[in-house]
Amino acid sequence: xxxxxxxxxxxxxxxxxxxxxxxxxxxxxxxxxxxxxxxxxxxxxxxxxxxxxxxxxxxxxxxxxxxxxxxxxxxxxxxxxxxxxxxxxxxxxxxxxxxxxxxxxxxxxxxxxxxxxxxxxxxxxxxxxxxxxxxxxxxxxxxxxxxxxxxxxxxxxxxxxxxxxxxxxxxxxxxxxxxxxx
Numbered sequence: 089x090x091x092x093x094x095x096x097x098x099x100x101x102x103x104x105x106x107x108x109x110x111x112x113x114x115x116x117x118x119x120x121x122x123x124x125x126x127x128x129x130x131x132x133x134x135x136x137x138x139x140x141x142x143x144x145x146x147x148x149x150x151x152x153x154x155x156x157x158x159x160x161x162x163x164x165x166x167x168x169x170x171x172x173x174x175x176x177x178x179x180x181x182x183x184x185x186x187x188x189x190x191x192x193x194x195x196x197x198x199x200x201x202x203x204x205x206x207x208x209x210x211x212x213x214x215x216x217x218x219x220x221x222x223x224x225x226x227x228x229x230x231x232x233x234x235x236x237x238x239x240x241x242x243x244x245x246x247x248x249x250x251x252x253x254x255x256x257x258x259x260x261x262x263x264x265x266x267x268x269x270x
Contacts, residue, residue: 162204162264169235171261173197173208179236180212180229180259187224191215206263209239214255216246222253229259236261 097105147154171179177194184192195211214222222243229236240258 158204164234165262165264167264170263171208171235172206172263173199173210173261176208176236176259176261177210179232179261180210183228183232184212184214184225187221187228189214189217189221189225191217201265204265206265207260208263209258209260212257212259214253214257216249216252217255218252222255234262 097108100108174197177197180194181192191214193213193215198209200207200209214225217225226238229238237260238257239260240256242256244254246252246254
């Protein structure tokens with residue numbers, strides 16, 4: 089087969105030989121550049137994987153300290169006072185009612201469970217409120233710490249009446265999952 093290709097190549101005129109050699113060189117350059125890109129990606133993936141493995145090894149080597157810290161953190165909380173997502177929404181609505189907030193809306197709760205802890209988050213919007221009432225709501229929420237916390241707080245003037253405020257809060261609570269305490 090190679091002898092046939094060699095005979096075919098040498099039987100061609102010089103300009104066809106040059107074109108065939110150029111074509112083979114272009115294909116070889118494209119193939120080598122593709123190979124280089126794949127090798128670079130492989131080298132990068134190996135490096136990233138080794139970094140992740142090193143990080144995991146560090147976390148695993150500190151496992152006892154992390155578990156002790158989690159036990160200590162869980163000891164701060166009274167499991168009876170921790171709130172699930174329904175209790176969080178009820179508590180926030182109750183606090184809003186206590187400080188006479190009338191125009192509120194709340195989104196659905198999002199839950200993230202991590203073994204012995206569950207974090208519940210709810211979006212809570214307040215519209216057309218004066219500064220004093222908003223401050224009273226914030227203070228009442230802070231009194232429920234560390235069981236209720238504000239993760240995000242956005243404040244803006246109401247477009248229709250700039251003397252009133254609109255606030256958007258992301259409020260969360262931590263629940264100790266019963267039966268999971270060490």
